[in-house]
Amino acid sequence: MTQFYRAKVAGIGAYLPERVVTNDELAARIDTSNEWIIERTGIHRRHVAADDEATSDLALNAAVAALDSAGMDAQDVDLIVLATTTPDSTFPATATKVQAALGITHGAAFDVQAVCAGFVYALSVANNQIVLGQAKNALVIGAETFTRLLDWDDRGTCVLFGDGAGAVVLAGEPLDGDANQRGVLSTHLHSDGRHYNLLYVDGGPSTTQDTGHVRMLGPEVFKHAVNKLSHVVHEALEANGMEANDIAWFVPHQANKRIIDGTAKKLGVPMDKVILTVQDHANTSAASIPLALEAGVADGRIKEGELILIEAIGGGLSWGAGVIRW
Numbered sequence: 001m002t003q004f005y006r007a008k009v010a011g012i013g014a015y016l017p018e019r020v021v022t023n024d025e026l027a028a029r030i031d032t033s034n035e036w037i038i039e040r041t042g043i044h045r046r047h048v049a050a051d052d053e054a055t056s057d058l059a060l061n062a063a064v065a066a067l068d069s070a071g072m073d074a075q076d077v078d079l080i081v082l083a084t085t086t087p088d089s090t091f092p093a094t095a096t097k098v099q100a101a102l103g104i105t106h107g108a109a110f111d112v113q114a115v116c117a118g119f120v121y122a123l124s125v126a127n128n129q130i131v132l133g134q135a136k137n138a139l140v141i142g143a144e145t146f147t148r149l150l151d152w153d154d155r156g157t158c159v160l161f162g163d164g165a166g167a168v169v170l171a172g173e174p175l176d177g178d179a180n181q182r183g184v185l186s187t188h189l190h191s192d193g194r195h196y197n198l199l200y201v202d203g204g205p206s207t208t209q210d211t212g213h214v215r216m217l218g219p220e221v222f223k224h225a226v227n228k229l230s231h232v233v234h235e236a237l238e239a240n241g242m243e244a245n246d247i248a249w250f251v252p253h254q255a256n257k258r259i260i261d262g263t264a265k266k267l268g269v270p271m272d273k274v275i276l277t278v279q280d281h282a283n284t285s286a287a288s289i290p291l292a293l294e295a296g297v298a299d300g301r302i303k304e305g306e307l308i309l310i311e312a313i314g315g316g317l318s319w320g321a322g323v324i325r326w
């Protein structure tokens with residue numbers, strides 16, 4: 001594809017609901033324990049949205065913070081791509097609510113659904129729009145009130161997830177011929193719908209007419225995750241003529257510390273180059289990568305010009321990776 005522009009990450013923002021639920025709180029309600037959850041998942045706590053907080057509220061807070069960090073006026077944004085599995089309503093797109101709340105009436109706003117891989121998909125779509133000159137400045141948001149999909153009697157799933165939102169501002173800049181020009185270098189997307197029944201929600205508008213709950217065959221998902229993530233990371237590195245040790249920071253989807261450890265081991269990546277937030281956020285689905293990126297930027301680990309690799313897998317199965325020069 002002929003590229004005319006590069007999509008630079010101009011800003012990043014995050015939002016976590018105020019309420020924190022510890023493993024012990026869950027253990028008081030269901031047959032589980034703090035020790036079991038930490039040992040099998042690395043999760044210590046998660047944030048849970050207030051009853052009157054919707055996905056669009058979380059997304060808006062993250063978007064405002066991202067625009068602020070970019071020093072950009074909302075009126076300069078002409079594309080909003082919002083990755084979510086938990087939209088405010090079946091339609092319209094939650095992105096249009098965020099657009100209206102930001103006072104934007106031009107350009108396009110839409111949602112992308114790829115569950116836990118959603119942020120990588122949204123970044124890919126927005127990047128392609130910018131690269132071709134069809135959008136100038138994009139807000140890419142991952143936002144979830146995932147706990148609303150949980151069956152709180154199913155201990156195999158309800159301990160794993162949390163709520164939150166993260167956003168990046170992508171700004172199109174003409175390609176300047178500098179090999180180190182900042183921005184998204186490549187994205188790589190995959191799906192294999194044969195694995196639909198490993199991780200899904202048992203409801204929906206065209207079937208049960210209700211929202212349904214998350215159902216998962218955990219050990220099966222685990223095996224696919226480590227294999228498919230290491231493959232797609234290799235693909236992303238190869239596409240850029242890079243090796244794992246060229247990457248400054250690996251920012252994986254935060255599903256389970258054991259999946260992250262297993263994938264890093266398979267790739268030969270030391271854990272001190274991996275940004276981890278799963279202990280504090282649990283799995284926030286499409287929000288987990290931008291939340292982890294924001295954590296890495298906020299504490300000074302991720303610096304301008306460094307190479308970042310993001311990767312994620314989720315229901316579908318759908319998975320992907322991306323390389324960014326930050």
Ligand code: ACO
Pocket residue numbers: 031032033036037040041116155156157159160199216217218219220221222225253255256283313314315
């Ligand atoms: N507390 C205590 N015991 C539990 C709990 C719990 N919360 N959940 C399950 N168990 C029990 C099971 O009932 C089972 O008991 P049994 O042996 O008496 O039947 C035992 O623990 C082992 O169950 P497994 O499911 O085999 O446990 P496993 O070690 O595989 O861990 C887990 C389960 C954490 C879900 C793991 O399979 C996993 O992480 N899978 C990946 C799934 C994932 O992360 N999904 C997130 C979405 S997809 C994504 O984002 C990649």
